[in-house]
Amino acid sequence: MSFPETPPPARRRGPSELRVALVCAALMLAISYSARLAARYAGLSTGEFADRSLMAILAAFIVLTGNSIPKRLASLACANGEAARVQAFLRFAGWTWVLTGLAFGLACLLLPRSASTTATFVIVPTGMALELIAWLRLYATRRRAA
DSSP states (O other): OOOOOOOOOOOOOSSOHHHHHHHHHHHHHHHHHHHHHIIIIIOOOOHHHHHHHHHHHHHHHHHHHHHHGGGSOOOTTOOTTHHHHHHHHHHHHHHHHHHHHHHHHHHHHHSOHHHHHHHHHHHHHHHHHHHHHHHHHHHHHHHHHO
C-alpha cells in the first residue's frame, strides 16, 4: 500500500497584490472623505493636500506593483529559452513601473501643480509605451519561433 505524496509546504509570500490594492484604495477614499469633511465643517481648504496625497498613494501603488511583477515565474510550459525571454520581459516591466512610479511620485510632490499635471501626462504614458514596445518585441520573437 503506497501513500500519496505529501505536497510541499506552501511558500509564504509577502502581501498579496489584492491586499496592497485594497489598502491603497482605502487610503485614497479616507483622505478624500476627510478632506471633504474638513472643508465642510472646519472651513479648511485641503484641496491641494488631498490631490497631492492621492497622487502620492497612486505612485506608491505603481511602485509596489512594479516591484511584484518580476517575482512572477514564467510559465514552465514555455519551450527552449522562451521562459528566459518572458522572465527578462517581466524584469524590464517591473523596473519600468518602479521608475515610472518614483518619477510620478516625485513630480506630484515636488513640482508646482500645473507642472505636476504636465509631468504626469508625460511620465505615465512614456512608461506604458516602453512596456508596450518591449511586449511587442517579445511577441514578435514568439511568432518567429513558432
